[in-house]
Amino acid sequence: MIAFEKFELENGLKVIVHKDETTPIVAFNLLYDVGARDENENQTGFAHLFEHLMFGGSINIPNFDEPLQKVGGDNNAFTSNDITNYYITIPKENLETAFWLDSDRMLSLAFTEKSLEVQRQVVIEEFKQNYLNQPYGDVWLLLRPLAYQKHPYKWATIGKEISHIENATMQDVKDFFYKHYLPNNAILVIAGNVDLTKIEELSKKWFEDIKPGNVPIRDLPKEPIQTEERRLKVERNVPSNAIYKAYKMCNRTHPDYFATDLLSDILSLGDSSRLYKSLIKEQKLFSDINAYVMGSSDEGLFVISGNLSDGVSFEDAEAAIINEIERIKASSLTEAELQKVKNKQESAREFSETSVLTKAMNLAFAELNGDANLINTEADKYNKVTVKDIERIANQILISTNCSTLIYAKI
Amino acid sequence: MTVLDRKLAPKFKQVSTIHFLQPKTQQLNNGIIVHSISGGSQNILKIDFIFKAGIWHQNNPLVAKATNSLLKEGTKNYSAHDIAEGIDQFGAYFQHEVDYDNATLTVYTLSKYLENVLVFVKEILLSPKFDKNEFNTYKENSLERFKINQEKVSFLARNEFMKQLFGYKNPYGKIAKVEDFKNLSLSKIKEFYHHFYDMSNCEIVASGNVTADTFTSLNNCFGSQKIKTDSIHIKTQSIAEKKHTKKIHIEKAGALQSAIRIGKLMPNKLHPDYFKLQILSTILGGYFGSRLMKNIREDKGYTYGVGCGLLSLKNAGYFFISTEVGADVTTKAIKEIYKEINILQTEEVSQEELDLVKNYLLGNLLKSCDGPFKMASLFENLHFYGLDYSFYNDYVKTIKNITPKELIDIANQYFKIDTLLEVVVGKTH
Numbered sequence: 001m002i003a004f005e006k007f008e009l010e011n012g013l014k015v016i017v018h019k020d021e022t023t024p025i026v027a028f029n030l031l032y033d034v035g036a037r038d039e040n041e042n043q044t045g046f047a048h049l050f051e052h053l054m055f056g057g058s059i060n061i062p063n064f065d066e067p068l069q070k071v072g073g074d075n076n077a078f079t080s081n082d083i084t085n086y087y088i089t090i091p092k093e094n095l096e097t098a099f100w101l102d103s104d105r106m107l108s109l110a111f112t113e114k115s116l117e118v119q120r121q122v123v124i125e126e127f128k129q130n131y132l133n134q135p136y137g138d139v140w141l142l143l144r145p146l147a148y149q150k151h152p153y154k155w156a157t158i159g160k161e162i163s164h165i166e167n168a169t170m171q172d173v174k175d176f177f178y179k180h181y182l183p184n185n186a187i188l189v190i191a192g193n194v195d196l197t198k199i200e201e202l203s204k205k206w207f208e209d210i211k212p213g214n215v216p217i218r219d220l221p222k223e224p225i226q227t228e229e230r231r232l233k234v235e236r237n238v239p240s241n242a243i244y245k246a247y248k249m250c251n252r253t254h255p256d257y258f259a260t261d262l263l264s265d266i267l268s269l270g271d272s273s274r275l276y277k278s279l280i281k282e283q284k285l286f287s288d289i290n291a292y293v294m295g296s297s298d299e300g301l302f303v304i305s306g307n308l309s310d311g312v313s314f315e316d317a318e319a320a321i322i323n324e325i326e327r328i329k330a331s332s333l334t335e336a337e338l339q340k341v342k343n344k345q346e347s348a349r350e351f352s353e354t355s356v357l358t359k360a361m362n363l364a365f366a367e368l369n370g371d372a373n374l375i376n377t378e379a380d381k382y383n384k385v386t387v388k389d390i391e392r393i394a395n396q397i398l399i400s401t402n403c404s405t406l407i408y409a410k411i
Numbered sequence: 412m413t414v415l416d417r418k419l420a421p422k423f424k425q426v427s428t429i430h431f432l433q434p435k436t437q438q439l440n441n442g443i444i445v446h447s448i449s450g451g452s453q454n455i456l457k458i459d460f461i462f463k464a465g466i467w468h469q470n471n472p473l474v475a476k477a478t479n480s481l482l483k484e485g486t487k488n489y490s491a492h493d494i495a496e497g498i499d500q501f502g503a504y505f506q507h508e509v510d511y512d513n514a515t516l517t518v519y520t521l522s523k524y525l526e527n528v529l530v531f532v533k534e535i536l537l538s539p540k541f542d543k544n545e546f547n548t549y550k551e552n553s554l555e556r557f558k559i560n561q562e563k564v565s566f567l568a569r570n571e572f573m574k575q576l577f578g579y580k581n582p583y584g585k586i587a588k589v590e591d592f593k594n595l596s597l598s599k600i601k602e603f604y605h606h607f608y609d610m611s612n613c614e615i616v617a618s619g620n621v622t623a624d625t626f627t628s629l630n631n632c633f634g635s636q637k638i639k640t641d642s643i644h645i646k647t648q649s650i651a652e653k654k655h656t657k658k659i660h661i662e663k664a665g666a667l668q669s670a671i672r673i674g675k676l677m678p679n680k681l682h683p684d685y686f687k688l689q690i691l692s693t694i695l696g697g698y699f700g701s702r703l704m705k706n707i708r709e710d711k712g713y714t715y716g717v718g719c720g721l722l723s724l725k726n727a728g729y730f731f732i733s734t735e736v737g738a739d740v741t742t743k744a745i746k747e748i749y750k751e752i753n754i755l756q757t758e759e760v761s762q763e764e765l766d767l768v769k770n771y772l773l774g775n776l777l778k779s780c781d782g783p784f785k786m787a788s789l790f791e792n793l794h795f796y797g798l799d800y801s802f803y804n805d806y807v808k809t810i811k812n813i814t815p816k817e818l819i820d821i822a823n824q825y826f827k828i829d830t831l832l833e834v835v836v837g838k839t840h
């Protein structure tokens with residue numbers, strides 16, 4: 001149970017406070033409700049490029065990192081298709097520095113040409129390092145547009161192509177900031193050995209004079225229901241063949257999410273899981289295999305991916321995956337097997353709650369999904385999942401007409 | 412109401428004291444040492460079984476890692492699947508890790524299931540079967556992963572760097588090749604196990620919700636096990652202090668980025684200059700605002716990231732700078748790296764920058780004391796070097812007192828550019 005208090009400033013900034021007396025460190029997590037899905041199709045990679053620019057100095061403070069490091073703090077950020085999340089860890093005595101820095105960059109950025117030029121280059125190098133100069137690095141650049149035809153999940157956070165980053169102008173950057181970086185489009189979570197009244201005071205002092213704005217109403221193109229099997233084969237200079245099967249699944253707030261997540265655990269979490277045992281150990285068809293869900297805000301993907309063992313054909317490998325899926329559909333799941341993955345969930349949750357930063361992030365995501373208290377009620381939702389639920393979901397989503405398959409062949 | 416001056420930074424304090432949670436050390440009935448670090452509010456436990464059985468101790472590449480990985484792949488009484496099922500049903504996790512000196516099996520579990528989980532831990536540590544079939548699967552799958560890694564410039568550069576730094580004859584520098592997978596044999600693995608996995612060569616570190624019951628459970632499980640009384644032979648091998656002026660450039664066709672590694676052998680944490688080196692290395696490339704980051708990322712945009720570090724091994728230590736840069740700017744990036752090293756030797760660090768780094772390092776140390784699991788890592792990082800907690804107190808003292816003059820001396824003593832090894836993999840001209 002993670003206890004927390006919640007209040008909202010007059011400008012609409014939501015603030016959540018979790019008290020943890022056991023640690024000298026405070027986590028300061030500021031989530032903006034904007035991600036790659038909010039980008040224009042001709043300007044992809046923008047939310048992420050923008051995240052980089054948030055470190056290029058703000059209206060009153062020329063450098064973000066230095067003053068923070070000077071008080072013993074540390075920070076980073078990440079962008080996903082749904083959100084942009086900034087976080088700081090800092091000794092509790094110096095917490096106010098985090099308020100000072102992050103409120104100033106919410107107020108306005110410095111918008112220097114130099115920062116834009118350099119971060120554009122840095123992001124291009126990031127693109128090369130993680131997507132182009134790695135074996136299998138371009139998988140998501142291929143799989144997303146195969147699985148999504150209309151919805152902006154069809155491009156990756158890094159962007160569709162490098163030229164979009166290259167062509168970003170200062171005006172585009174400013175427009176993006178004023179449109180999305182608003183107090184009423186953000187959630188702040190403070191976790192650590194802190195007092196609620198002190199946090200209220202600091203929040204008001206630093207954030208309350210920032211003007212709210214009109215948060216754009218999100219009206220994203222809806223992905224049409226998939227009715228046909230999709231396949232793409234590519235050839236690359238990689239050491240082994242790989243296969244990726246992406247099935248459409250519900251979004252993170254749908255009641256079926258928990259059963260879907262447990263279904264993926266049954267398939268591949270731990271060495272006793274079905275795919276590991278059958279396809280790696282017994283049949284030796286794969287050297288590596290995984291099943292996982294994307295807990296995304298809009299309808300997501302249930303992915304099964306694996307690297308084929310040497311000499312195994314794509315036909316045999318894929319048939320074996322499908323065979324395991326068919327087994328689950330045909331009532332092979334036992335109560336004991338379901339209990340096992342529930343126990344894994346319980347223990348993963350307990351271990352994740354040892355870090356104030358993880359707790360702060362989880363509170364922010366839960367609030368974004370409707371209510372911070374979801375982090376306390378989720379355990380129960382996982383526990384209530386039944387064998388029948390899992391079978392129903394498997395029958396509903398793990399079907400060929402709901403699947404996009406990427407065959408990644410070595411040359 | 413006063414108007415807020417947003418240009419003015421709030422007052423701050425330097426981290427003054429850091430509280431280190433020290434372990435309670437006890438012995439099981441047969442003498443096996445258990446260190447307990449109790450803390451945190453969750454009912455969870457992390458238990459490390461640490462053997463002096465790392466890379467240093469192997470004669471052939473891959474053996475230490477293979478032995479550690481295969482422990483859980485079947486025992487006298489259980490198949491690999493029985494063990495996986497046994498552990499998974501209680502929601503527990505294993506993690507096995509082999510570093511340059513030690514090999515560790517870690518179990519993460521809810522406290523309430525400790526006894527259930529230990530049944531399997533006992534089996535895998537004391538009665539592994541090293542089954543032929545499991546061995547072949549392990550070997551083939553590891554080879555596949557190795558081949559994928561070999562397509563990464565960063566992996567190739569790191570391996571080449573270690574080989575050049577220590578020499579292929581030294582265990583730290585004897586990096587694996589594809590042929591080593593073919594030559595890896597079950598008999599060598601069994602031999603390694605029998606030599607190094609005796610419980611007399613193991614220390615246990617328990618952290619989290621550790622109680623008297625935790626110790627009792629461990630004692631019931633391992634305390635009556637017969638252990639070797641004569642000490643295990645551990646090889647000693649000196650590491651030649653080579654003059655490195657070597658530049659190794661390896662072309663990788665089609666590379667969009669080049670991986671760069673520059674560094675040299677350095678004293679490890681037993682040496683009195685270690686803290687100073689650590690501070691200097693932080694200034695150069697040890698944090699986001701470091702000089703290398705500022706120059707080659709934040710000013711020139713040559714890279715997504717660059718960093719450097721000082722690594723302590725039991726029998727050596729080394730310093731390295733590591734980055735991946737755009738192929739077309741490889742030469743320029745290398746030039747900037749040397750330029751920054753040169754500045755460390757010729758210009759005193761400003762008091763302002765030094766104060767920042769001091770506070771950053773203290774904050775970072777405070778963060779590494781956050782919770783029992785991190786406290787356990789801090790303990791392990793000194794205990795296996797024969798050090799005690801005065802090490803961290805001395806570190807704090809050095810951070811607080813170090814001067815620009817001392818740093819420039821250290822830079823001149825240890826960072827001479829003509830003593831550095833340079834490895835580049837990617838586009839090299």
